[in-house]
Amino acid sequence: MKRLNNNKGMALITAYFVLSTLITLSVGFAYSSINELRTANRYKDSTKSFWIAEAAINDFIADTNMLNSGQPNVGCENNICAKEYTLNSYEIYLQKQDTASVRYVSALATVGGIQRQIQVEFPANPPDVFDNTISSGGNIALSGALAVLEVYDKTRITGTFTKSGIGTSGWFEDKQQGVSSTLTTLKYPDSNNNGTSDEFNDFVEFNRDIVSTYDPAEVVYIQSNSTQNIVPNTQLAGVKIIYVEGTSAGAGDVNVIFNATWQANQNITVISTGTVNYIQPLTVATNSRLNTIAWDDYYEPSILYSTHSGVTYAHDLATFREVFDYSISDGSVIGNNGMTANEVVAHKEFNFTNPVDSDGNVPPGFEGLVGESSGGYVSTPSAWKEI
Amino acid sequence: MKMNSKHAVLLVIALILFTNLTNRIINALITQDSKIISPQLTTAKPIPTDTKPSKRKIIQSEKKRYPLVPDDPAKYGIISQSKDEVPRTQVGWDLFMEKAITKSKVLEDENANPALEKMKKTSEEFQTREQEVTKQISLFEKRLEANPSDEEAQERLQTLYMLRSLGKTLKDKVVAPAP
Secondary structure, rough: OOOOOOOHHHHHHHHHHHHHHHHHHHHHHHHHHHHHHHHHHHHHHHHHHHHHHHHHHHHHOOOOOOOOOOOEEEEEEOOOOEEEEEEEEEEEEEEEEOOEEEEOOOEEEOOOOEEEEEEEEEEEEEOOOOOOOOOOOOOEEEEOOOOOOEEEEEEEOOEEEOOEOOOOOOOOEEEOOOOOOOOOOOOOOOOOOOOOOOOOOHHHHHHHHHHHOOOOOEEEEEEEOEEEOOOOOOHOOOEEEEEEEOOOOOOOOOOEOOOOOOOOOOOEEEEEEOEEEEEEOEOOOOOEEEEEEEOOOOOEEEEOOEEEEEEEEOOOEEEEEEEEOEEEEEEEEEOOEEEEEEEOOOHHHHHHHOOOOOOOOOOOOOOOOOOOOOEEOOOOOOOEOOO | OOOHHHHHHHHHHHHHHHHHHHHHHHHHHHHHHHHHOOOOOOOOOOOOOOOOOOOOOOOOOOHHHHHHHOOOOHOOOOOOEEEOOOOOOHHHHHHHHHHHHOOOOOHHHHOOHHOOOOOHEEHHHHHHHHHHHHHHHHHHHHHHHHHHOHHHHHHHHHHHHHHHHHHHHHHHHEEEOOO
């Protein structure tokens, strides 16, 4: 065997060793860079899909009809309508679901296989009756002696206006008769799921559900067939709903005597399964409102000057009788079966005050209570979240 | 240690190959990336015609619900009257208003002042209102006498009794003193 007596081979070995070290380092560096690049790309795709989803939501806000049944490429199933389309070559899946109280819209965007979904909620649009000063699902009848009825803004009557008595006069700024009852009434949804809406049990279930969403400190829930007389009391400060529930239709009457809303900015609703009598109304505290919901009738008598601010809703008749002085109602009056006014040497004035606040919220107790004609979306979503 | 030219050439070739290979990989990734950054502005992908809401579902926000526990009306100053307890006479309503309004001292509350101020009347004006109510009361009392089962007359009489009682209760606060 030939014996090498020089160290020339070492150079090659050293070179290979150095080379392999360099290659290992370089491959490691390249691998790390590639990984970082992939992570950055994933992050970029994720961010992109988020903003694409956001853009799709804005597409919807710009055209709230785009997901309506019958629109191109829109499919509907179980009250959910959806559409799949591309925006700058990115896939978007946009869907909406309308419930009685909330409209949901969701956008799912896919970029580079990464999906992100944004969902917004809109409060249900207030029903048309909230645009009117008086909405009467039946007739409006004025009677009395030397009585004056004055209604500013819109009066919508499904029936007709009639007057009788000595020296009675009715003046309406904007009156329309023979209007469809869908524009003059509020119906209760089928809350007990028996297939028929607007029944007494629907009324009870609906109100129980609404009331249970409020903090117990904001609610007075009375189960009784007796008449409840509500008089001013400091314990009612902060209360939003007083719900008197009788066991049958017409039971659980409420007398609101003189005034029950003496707190500024208090927006309170009295709900009764019977009738509501608001005797000598006076809501004078700043921005305070007293709304009433009666399954049966609503009555409002007054002996002295009276003012009332709020929404008055009677599932049956809204009656302003035994009015003996100047009386002003600001807000909206809804009488599903009609309205009557009976005055004696008196002047009854109705003015419109929007019951819906700037965020689209209706008064307590009216949430989800929509007319058959109610639809569409308010301009600003009430909630936003990524799901 | 000396490196001959053959080894040096091999080393240079290996380095060139390695650098080239690494560059190709990185360039490939960057090119792919830049394609994403500059998307085509066309919606070339056909929209499916059988769109169905089968993708990720909408999540309905469930409002928090509290158990419904009936309240005691008395806690809120609400006066409960069973059918038998509802006053049927003027005296009965006078007693009721006395209890509900005067004894509860609600008219002493400072928030009551603006309301009472708005209702201010001269003694004559107040008397006129009372007389009109009294006239209506006698009208419905007669109607009820003639037909005791006249429900409308009964209801309206109750309302008128309530109004007259409330008027009596408020009288001292709303009638402006004579100048």
